[in-house]
Amino acid sequence: MAILKDLAELVQGTLVGDGDIEIRRVAPITEAAEGEITFIANPKYLAKLKNTRASAVILPTAVDEGRFAQIVCPNPYLAFAKILTFLQVKKPAAQGVMEGARVAASANIGEDVTIHPGCVVGEGVAIGKGTILYPGVVVYDDVTLGEDCVIHAQVSIREGSRIGNRVIVQPSAVIGSDGFGYAPDGRQYFKIPQVGIVVLEDDVEIGAGSCIDRAAMGQTLIRRGTKIDNLVQVGHNTVVGEDTIIVSQVGISGSTTIGDHCTFGGQSAAAGHLKIGDNVTIAGRGGVTKDVASGQILSGLPLMPHKEWLKASMSFGKLPEMRKEISRLKKQLEALEMSVKEK
Amino acid sequence: MAILKDLAELVQGTLVGDGDIEIRRVAPITEAAEGEITFIANPKYLAKLKNTRASAVILPTAVDEGRFAQIVCPNPYLAFAKILTFLQVKKPAAQGVMEGARVAASANIGEDVTIHPGCVVGEGVAIGKGTILYPGVVVYDDVTLGEDCVIHAQVSIREGSRIGNRVIVQPSAVIGSDGFGYAPDGRQYFKIPQVGIVVLEDDVEIGAGSCIDRAAMGQTLIRRGTKIDNLVQVGHNTVVGEDTIIVSQVGISGSTTIGDHCTFGGQSAAAGHLKIGDNVTIAGRGGVTKDVASGQILSGLPLMPHKEWLKASMSFGKLPEMRKEISRLKKQLEALEMSVKEK
């Protein structure tokens, strides 16, 4: 529950209408009822306001309408996210090391931490203030976890990993599994010990079931603010820059470096030992096999500018027809050659 | 162990031969021995009957053979599955809340439930009669689980998920992980709280390691009878219809709606906010980027009718030759133009 004017202040928006009304929660525009706030991010949906029963609406520009109050701000989607967080996300009260959790004697557990039953925390681990481990989390020896992290059920964090503040890890993700490295010995493969670590900087989020391999030597590094979706693979010694978005089922091979503010679409991939610049977008299913300079939007395997790929892929279905046409042209040309010769 | 005539009745098949023989188990046709039953689903394998040592065979039409008894029925594969289930699948005896499981005081646990050691069941959870949680299952607060579900080891079911009856979840699957939603704030991303839930209706099966994201608001819904294979990603607010088959490593993005009785082949994908009709088949590796009407079989990225894709893809390898031919034709034509001009 909040007073509307406080929400307007929270998002630094301009209040239009009665700022003293009480707002209970956020709802989609078609479902919002009295006491609820909704939002319009895209002006093309403004017509939907006609039927909304919301008590307040977050908008990019004010509308002339008295049925609801308004918070006007340049980024309504961001304001919606902030208000939703404020109203509906309550951090559970800290419960300490709960019965049924096992924490090694040498672990250093901060204030206001919650470690649920079924968690196992190894020797030499440090866990910062306010961090929550949901049931069944396994933290191997010598891991460092920062403050206010949320580590969901069944996550494994292997030895020596270093995790920053406010990092969120969804269930069953694996941090620090062995990189995939073997030395061929004629026919068999000899495992190369993976003695490096994984570093996740502040504000990183790792999706459910995703795997971030530890480095062979040195570190695999995910920089501040990068968000990784479910079932993503990140190979050993790879570096992913800041504020990069990696969508579900992407595979990044080992020793590749990705810049800041990139986006990898679903099921895309990058081969190993590559350098990918900043602000690069790889469309879904794209496959990076060469270095990529900054600022490009690329698709396909092999990669090409997204617009070219769209055109080329539209022609793909025409291939059988093209072959027939080439064959017809050939015959037609030969016939004409004959007739010219004969003249 | 069963008497053959009882098995014939179970599958509503016609008995040919001695109905009083005892059948111990089901076996493949080449391995079946005395006391065992096998099946032929496809008439092209009838020749294999010559050497079988099975005591009984499930067949689409009777054969003139006295060495084995027969159960004749229109769908031998289904009959085989039912007989195999009857003979060889024993539900383990219920064991209640076992030592080493932790169940919150406010959880409502039905009769004949088994909750193995290492499970953690949260506040306000309801678990229906006969449901089994294998070791290490984590059920967050306020989850509802129906009757006769089988939830395998290491599965996480996050807060508020609603799961029907006879749902099977393979190990390490994640139900209700956060959807992947962020509001860009210039350069950084602000997490949009995912306050919705996941609903799995009756008779759904979720494969090992698959992730079904909770809705941003509202629900992600998998309807009755749908079967999802391993390592599949289903995004937030997505709806999958009834009796749909989703093969391994498929990725369905958020807010997409899939109809009933569809099939998604391995590694196929759908972008977000799409509508896919009923009885749609997407071939392996297909990529859905637009709405799809009911009743189609589609392949490729971009999608096209499967038969067209087969033809086009056969031509793909001819591309270099085609380019050469075009270039040759061009020269040949220019030469001819010259010679015509000269005449």
Place this chain on the structure above:
Amino acid sequence: MAILKDLAELVQGTLVGDGDIEIRRVAPITEAAEGEITFIANPKYLAKLKNTRASAVILPTAVDEGRFAQIVCPNPYLAFAKILTFLQVKKPAAQGVMEGARVAASANIGEDVTIHPGCVVGEGVAIGKGTILYPGVVVYDDVTLGEDCVIHAQVSIREGSRIGNRVIVQPSAVIGSDGFGYAPDGRQYFKIPQVGIVVLEDDVEIGAGSCIDRAAMGQTLIRRGTKIDNLVQVGHNTVVGEDTIIVSQVGISGSTTIGDHCTFGGQSAAAGHLKIGDNVTIAGRGGVTKDVASGQILSGLPLMPHKEWLKASMSFGKLPEMRKEISRLKKQLEALEMSVKEK
């Protein structure tokens, strides 16, 4: 810590220089300091030796340099892996069944085993000498685990699986999940019980989050020495030969047989019921839809020889231009035909 001459003996290399120096650890050539050993596998990096501060270098051929000692051997990469293992991989001391682990009374636990807290080991399980189960591993009934295995956190091994010696399983992998088999009953699907098992032979490694499905009947088999990366799917009744490499996010459908010493690149796939020979390489994202004879390097979907695919894929982006050229040629040819007719 080791004496250099002992390391030379370990890898059967030729010692050049002072064999009595002490080596503490292995380091990359640019970072190695005094007391450390590094390696050069590829002669093109020999120039980097100029600035190295390593006390010793593993090399394919001796160099004329007195600043560091040398171990000369034909496979420096393999020697590096062996020395790294020798110097830096210490097997932790056996701890037996630790407090907080649950082991069924009928389980047969070998000498020098470590079973961490949170593990659950079922009835009739046998675990060989020296094997380690990290926290949260669930071993269902009647599983056999060989000697010196390392099973990481949150791994599930379902009933009846048979696992050889020195097998490594990374966190959250699933061994023996149900195969994906259903008998269609008009509209709905009836689950086919998966009553077979999984067999992992000696020296197999399974990556984090990978899923190896149990057989419908019989067994899914991964042969000796095969290495499987993260998030890989192997379907029921599939057989993978010896010393085969399967990179991350590969999907192998059911009942397919893969030979020895194959390589599957990242995100590649094979359909079901296929036979793939020995020494086959499938490039990343390749899709196998037909049987493959031994000794080939293949790419694409449909598959073609890798070199052909490289050429064809280079032409893909030219498709729109090709269509235009065909259209131009057609017009040009028609114009020429007209002018010839007129003459």
